[in-house]
Amino acid sequence: MNCNEAAPMVVAHADGEVDGLRGHSLKKHLKECATCAGKHQAVLDLRTKLRAEVPYHHAPQSLRDRVLATVRAAEGRSSVARRGTGERWGWLLSGALGGCAATVLAWFVGTAVLEWRNSEDLATEAVTAHVRATLGGHLTEVASSDQHTVKPWLSARLDFSPPVRDLASEGFALTGGRRDYLGGQPVAVLVYRYRDHMVDVFVRPQQSRAATPPLRSIRGFNVARTTGTAMDWVAVSDVNPDTLTAFVQRLAREDASP
Amino acid sequence: MTGHSRFEEQVLPHLDAAYNLARWLTRDAHDAEDVVQDACVRAMRYVDALRAGDAKAWFLTIVRHACYDWFRRNRPPEIAADEGAIDAAVDTAALSPEQIFTRGAETRALQDAVAALPLPYREVLILRELEELSYKEIARIADIPVGTVMSRLSRARALLQRSPLLQAIDGQSSRGER
């Protein structure tokens, strides 16, 4: 093999792409020819430097957890409804407390615990619903940035009329809405886009006295809650907690009849 | 096997590769996470189409698509450039490497030089040198012919070898030998 034949293959050989007879005669040529050997060595040298100096970015644990949670959420979507109530009571019955003691304690701690527990469930349910809609590719059943399109669509399918506002001027662009379920009841979901993030806002007629806790992080999603204009508001997104909280409070504060 | 356990067993082991690629393409940790999450959602949806033994290249193809969609939404200028024009510009610049690495050229480390490569070169270089994929696999992921993989790799390497820092290192290590 001479240089003219070898030259086009030298780099490919350094990349492990030349084998068999051609690889064999190429190796022979590299031993005899300093020019081709130099080119070959240059690729290997650069590779050594790259692997030594250029960082390999490993996936952060938080990302891994979030992806896994998303898979598991998708896996469990068929049994979500069934699991909901079980977990709620399972929490009271688990741990050191059994049967009667749990009942007695629940009597005293009573509503506070149950209300707290319910609010936890609500946040978890909202996250599950958000993930399910994202995975299924049906975040919006009605896709429109026009509040006068989204609001009547939702009102026609619910027994209440949710306030709908586009806040594109503040970075939150209304992209549509859908009907979903929280606590077994149909609720309105307003879908917004904030930069590259999707935000689900669950809206239902006010049932809780106060939204506690107002902020939660579940499976890598932030859940911000508030009450206002006679509605419960639950926002779910991977938008940062402060921005999400300010946004949901802004929605709840607004005049209910745009 | 259900779709979800298929995803966990065959796709999830390549999460590091997915993140590494997304991180090198977007050059931002947070953006890379967004891209990988998007890619995972897509991969879960299509995991039934995955053939055995093919998972890494398959998943990275999806990650790359997610990256480019992300660019389209967030940084359109990065992918707007005509690739032929990039090749031509690079070949012209070959005569005067300082035109490419102007900013802080003396102190620019190799990793900065990689980050500064035009996107079409950066992706083939990362897939070959960090992910150790074959020309054929890279061709499939980047959706280009094998010949184009080779020419982009060779341009990327030439650019890195001409970066002043590398030249300085080479000058020291091989002085008098060449």
Ligand SMILES: [Zn+2]
């Ligand atoms: Zn030769």
